[in-house]
Amino acid sequence: MKKIFYAITLLIVIIVIIGVITMKKPQTDLLYRAPQKINGWEIAETDKYYTADNLYDYINGGAELFLSYGFQTAMCRTYVADGQPEIILDIFDMGKSQNAFGVFSHALETVDDRFGQGSQYMPGLLQFWKGRYYVSILASPETETARAAMFLLAEKLERVIEKTGPLPRLIEALPQDSLIQSSVRYFRHYIWLNSHYYLSAENILNIDHDAEAVLAKYRMDSKQPVVLVVKYQNDKKASAAMQKFIAEFLDGQSDPPVLEKEQGKWLGYRVYGNYFIAVFESPNARIVESLLKSMEDKI
DSSP states (O other): OHHHHHHHHHHHHHHHHHHHHHHHHHHHHHHHHSOSEETTEEEOSOOEEEETTTHHHHSTTTHHHHHTTTOOEEEEEEEEOTTSOOEEEEEEEOSSHHHHHHHHHTTOSOOBSSSTTOEEEETTEEEEEETTEEEEEEESSOOHHHHHHHHHHHHHHHHHSOOOOOOOGGGGGSOOTTBOGGGOEEESSHHHHHHHSOSOSSOTTOOOTTOEEEEEEBOBTTBOOEEEEEEOSSHHHHHHHHHHHHHHHSTTOOSSSEEEEETTEEEEEEEETTEEEEEEEESSHHHHHHHHHHHHHHO
C-alpha cells in the first residue's frame, strides 16, 4: 500500500515539475535561443524577466503603455564590450500580434521592413515587431561598431521569432489613397488617442477595453487630415459614444455632421453600425465626405 502511495506521490511531483517547466518555457525560450555573444559584446549579467506585477520596477512611467496592450512578459538582457556602450535588449511578449503592432506604432516616425514585420531605426535605438513580440535594442551613445552589432542582433532575433502574425483587422477600414503609413496608430485606451490627437482630457468617446481604435493622417491639398475609426462591441455603444462626442466636443451641435469648427479646419463624423468614424483637420468639406464614404465602403 505504501509503495502505491509513494508511486502516486512521485507521479504528482513529476506532473507539477513538468507543469512548471512548461509555464516558464514561453517566458525564457527566446532569450535561450538569442545570441550569447554579438560582434565582441557578451552578456553582462543574468537575464531579467518581468510580468504585469512588476513591470513598473523596470520601466516606471512607461509600463502603462504595455499593460494597456495586453502585456504578458518582458525578457531583458544587457550586452557589454570594452570601450563600447552597453547594448540593452528588451523583448516584450504582447500575447497577440495586434498588440505587438500597437506598441510598435505608438511612437512611429519612419517605418521599413528591414526587420520583422516592420522596423524603425533612430540613432541609438532599433525597434521591430514580429508575431506577438515587440523588440527594442538600445545602445547609447551609439557608435558605428555598436550600430553594426545592433543590426546583427536584430537580424538574428527575427530568425529566433519564427512565427509572424496578422495586423489588426481594423486597419483595413483606413482608406489607402494618400495615407501616411508611418502615422497609423492602433490602440485600445482613450489616453493614447489624446496623446496622438488631442480631443479632450476625458474619455469622450467611451474607448475602453472592449473597444479598439485606429488613427491615421493623410496628405491632401497640402494639409494632413486626421482619420479616426473606433469599433465598439455593438451599435448601441457606438451611438452612445457619438452622442457623448457631440455633447462634449461639439457643445451639443449635432447638425450638420460635416462642419467647419475652426477657420480652414473641417471635421465630420458618423456612426456606421458598431463603428464611429470621424475626420478632423480637413481643409474642406469635400475631403471630409470623401474619407467618410471611403471608410464606410471598407467597414
